[in-house]
Amino acid sequence: MASNEPDQLTPVAPPATKSRARRRNLLVIAALGVCVVALLAQGLLGSLNYFKTVDEALAERTTIGTKEIRLEGVVKPHSISRTASGASFTLTGSQGQVFVISHGTPPQLFQANIPVVVVGHFKTVSSDAFSGTQIMVKHSSTYIAKHPKRVKAPNGSIR
């Protein structure tokens, strides 16, 4: 009769492989936790605001000095000139403007009248000239179909 007792059907200890698997899974969770912290530190805490606008940068000119920043503004029409090492152009804000000399190939969508973010620094503590190492095109959220057959009217409007 003793053989029918329920305790004979109950495992006395969990298999070793189970606890190893659990440890491994907990390690994976801990590693993912580290990933989250690293992402927060790298991305959100370091740059909640990804860039400074031209107006902000000019207002904070003395505190920025020659520190590396990301500068955002609209490329002024007719200001782009290609140089041997990249391009130079003027970035405009709503009030001020900054002359940028950028090194490296600009992205394929780089053109006048579009907002861009330039990574770089002001050349000297007092200068308003900005030396850029990278240009990023900040695309707007508006999408307009291209109509190659449209022509410009004499008054400049698009028909």
Add this chain to the structure above:
Amino acid sequence: MMTELSRRALGPLSLLLLALTFWLGYFVTPPDQVQGDLVRLLYIHPAMAWVALYVSFGTATVASAMYLWPRTRSDALDRIAHSAMEVSVFFIALTLITGSIWGRPTWGVWWAWDARLTSTAILGVFALGYLALRRANDDREVRARRSAVFAILTAINVPIIHFSVIWWKTLHQGASVFTSNRTLKVHGSMAFTLLLSFVAFTLTFFWFLRIRYRIEVARDHQSHRKLVSSIEQRRNEVPAS
């Protein structure tokens, strides 16, 4: 009968709408004034992000909350939450990949540590964490409860992702569809194709969810059968008195 028919039609209908979206997106719609043909990624990336963040992560969160609520608690809700989270991982990965492919020629970089991109990557890690957490415990009820709490806690990141482009200055552009003044910032046939892509990818999510849910049910049945047969085997091993 109708329900079974609509379930069976879900897959073919999803594929049909996806095919229609790709045809319109790649052959019919015009290029964009600034982006040219790069705009064609618009017909997959925002829809994938919509499914990843709102539809699948949202489904997992709602199912988790309903599981924790004693009146609605059921194994089916736990399975739905698990299945939706797996599909969410897939779509979050696709969102990041397609965004990166679009970002390189448009922005000039594959990746930017701005608030939108970083918080989306964090959501991906959270979703992976959810799946890892489920594997860390064999007790069905404990596993379901812990993962449900985890899903609800991490869902706080979804509104952060949504509003990141409004709250902070980001390289990622603002909303084109879910704008604050309800105006669509996309023109003509481009807008129609974009909205069609949202429908197509949402249906695809429900199709994937259904398949994944059925796999989960089959796995549960198999595990139950294994348990029954192990007990039976153990009983047979016990010598008869």
